[in-house]
Amino acid sequence: MKTSVPTFVALVALLALAVNLHSQGIQPRSPLDTLKALKAKNTELLETQKATLLKLDEMDKQAEQLRFFSKRS
Secondary structure (H helix, E strand, O other): OHHHHHHHHHHHHHHHHHHOOOOOOOOOOHHHHHHOOOOOOOOHHHHHHHHHHHHHHHHHHHHHHHHHHHHOO
């Protein structure tokens, strides 16, 4: 009885760790699926970068206006 409890706990811990190894989701099965997944991620990244670039351009315009108004006064 004394050895069965630690063995059972070790077995449960091993199973719990094995479940976490596959936590990244289902992997695509074919190269075409992999390519589609990469293309989708790339498109998402490009949209994020485009939004960031627009924000930076707007901040640059505002900074230039601030410099212009600070020179006038």
